[in-house]
Amino acid sequence: MNFHVMTLFPEMIDQALQTSILGRAIKNGCIRVNAVNIRDYTKDKHKKVDDYPYGGGAGMLMQAQPVYDCFQAVRAGVAARQGEAAADGMRVICLTPQGRTFSQEMAMELAEEEELVFLCGHYEGIDERVLEEIVTDYISIGDYVLTGGELPSLVIMDAVARLVPGVLHNEASACFETFHNDLLEYPQYSRPEEWQGKRVPEVLLSGDHRKVEAWRLEQSQERTRKLRPDLFEKYRKKQSLIRDLLKRNRALYIDMAESLRRGRGEVFYEGEEGVIVADRQAGVCMLAAFSDQAAGGLVSLVPAEPEFRQFVLHQECLLAPLEEHCLIESNIPCRHAVYHHRIAPALSKKVEIRRLDPSFLGQIVNFYHTTSAEYIRERLVKGRLFGAFAEGSLAGFGGEHQEGSLGMLYVYEGYRRQGIGLALVSYLIGLHMSEGLVPYGHVAIGNSASQSLNRKLGLKISKETLYWVRGSRRQEF
Ligand code: ADE
Numbered sequence: 345m346n347f348h349v350m351t352l353f354p355e356m357i358d359q360a361l362q363t364s365i366l367g368r369a370i371k372n373g374c375i376r377v378n379a380v381n382i383r384d385y386t387k388d389k390h391k392k393v394d395d396y397p398y399g400g401g402a403g404m405l406m407q408a409q410p411v412y413d414c415f416q417a418v419r420a421g422v423a424a425r426q427g428e429a430a431a432d433g434m435r436v437i438c439l440t441p442q443g444r445t446f447s448q449e450m451a452m453e454l455a456e457e458e459e460l461v462f463l464c465g466h467y468e469g470i471d472e473r474v475l476e477e478i479v480t481d482y483i484s485i486g487d488y489v490l491t492g493g494e495l496p497s498l499v500i501m502d503a504v505a506r507l508v509p510g511v512l513h514n515e516a517s518a519c520f521e522t523f524h525n526d527l528l529e530y531p532q533y534s535r536p537e538e539w540q541g542k543r544v545p546e547v548l549l550s551g552d553h554r555k556v557e558a559w560r561l562e563q564s565q566e567r568t569r570k571l572r573p574d575l576f577e578k579y580r581k582k583q584s585l586i587r588d589l590l591k592r593n594r595a596l597y598i599d600m601a602e603s604l605r606r607g608r609g610e611v612f613y614e615g616e617e618g619v620i621v622a623d624r625q626a627g628v629c630m631l632a633a634f635s636d637q638a639a640g641g642l643v644s645l646v647p648a649e650p651e652f653r654q655f656v657l658h659q660e661c662l663l664a665p666l667e668e669h670c671l672i673e674s675n676i677p678c679r680h681a682v683y684h685h686r687i688a689p690a691l692s693k694k695v696e697i698r699r700l701d702p703s704f705l706g707q708i709v710n711f712y713h714t715t716s717a718e719y720i721r722e723r724l725v726k727g728r729l730f731g732a733f734a735e736g737s738l739a740g741f742g743g744e745h746q747e748g749s750l751g752m753l754y755v756y757e758g759y760r761r762q763g764i765g766l767a768l769v770s771y772l773i774g775l776h777m778s779e780g781l782v783p784y785g786h787v788a789i790g791n792s793a794s795q796s797l798n799r800k801l802g803l804k805i806s807k808e809t810l811y812w813v814r815g816s817r818r819q820e821f
Pocket of ligand 1: 487493496
């Protein structure tokens with residue numbers, strides 16, 4: 345991921361990013377930071393970048409020209425490396441106390457970008473005309489006024505960078521927080537067991553992983569309830585919806601429940617008639633109508649943003665109303681396969697499984713045609729595709745889809761019927777379990793090979809059919 349910071353104080357950015365985790369991430373190439381001095385772009389012979397505001401008032405304003413030219417230089421660099429389309433699509437963030445307050449959700453959203461540009465204001469502000477021209481987002485880090493945008497840009501870079509694969513060596517740390525979304529962290533203890541008469545809670549010394557997890561969750565809940573009742577209320581409502589969905593039909597609604605539990609999906613609608621969960625990052629909207637009559641009304645509530653291009657319908661009755669609003673490109677009827685055992689399947693000793701990096705793109709796109717090459721590349725960059733190797737050669741692959749289901753399974757000809765698929769799925773199930781997730785996937789109706797593989801591993805197949813629909817909105821929607 346590349347950060348570009350337009351600032352009058354580039355040394356403030358460079359110095360702050362020399363040490364610690366971000367310093368290491370820069371050294372090993374996980375992130376790149378390009379701090380650009382706006383002053384280098386002024387046409388003023390005294391290197392001035394500010395002037396008095398028209399109409400009077402206190403203080404000085406940053407002028408449009410140097411900011412604009414600085415941006416054009418950043419843009420040209422990105423266009424040369426990544427192409428014009430990437431440069432046109434860049435998010436340009438202006439740091440200002442007037443912006444949207446920064447949050448973990450925003451950090452997760454920004455972590456999806458390849459390039460992020462920050463504009464750090466100084467003085468009393470920036471000429472509005474250049475803001476209109478280049479800025480896509482206005483972000484504040486809180487309701488207080490700082491002397492400039494450098495510290496806020498560092499705060500945002502820190503929060504975003506730690507979500508970039510490879511930045512945190514202990515990958516579980518980033519996942520963990522998503523798993524416990526809406527809750528504050530539980531208390532933690534290190535050696536010695538006793539300090540100033542205070543003992544580490546006994547349960548943490550018990551070695552019983554399950555008990556430790558239960559204690560931590562309880563502590564997190566208690567802390568959140570006391571310190572952040574607003575967050576706790578949100579958490580409580582979400583948990584109650586998850587419970588309701590799972591009680592109604594565990595295998596059918598596992599995708600919605602997991603999406604909420606993992607902190608990906610947001611509840612877009614919840615009512616007597618049904619539920620809509622929207623996963624913005626994946627562009628997937630999941631719909632459950634609790635009666636046939638409710639179907640039409642529920643579909644009309646689907647968020648109107650064009651990025652939602654995939655819909656998971658949990659009932660057939662939702663198809664006709666969705667067709668009214670969308671041009672349907674494809675519709676794959678499938679069933680959920682859910683792993684509900686406490687112990688992960690045994691791993692094959694014969695097959696080596698490794699995380700694949702983007703250099704494997706070519707070997708995958710030529711064989712796996714269900715998604716676009718861009719989608720596969722993104723999965724590889726995120727480190728969510730895994731390869732099975734037999735005697736050093738790639739024999740098959742499988743991974744995690746954007747919205748969180750397991751899938752993308754493929755075994756190359758010549759390696760079939762040797763347990764490669766089984767080894768991959770076993771590995772993926774174990775991986776999700778170690779991340780505290782309930783593993784699930786989709787089995788297309790009629791794919792008997794997939795169905796028997798899932799059954800063999802003890803996954804439960806839903807009785808009901810779901811419809812994975814790709815489509816685009818009709819104009820009037
Ligand atoms: N610039 C000055 N104060 C700020 C704040 N609170 N957030 C973002 N940018 C700022």
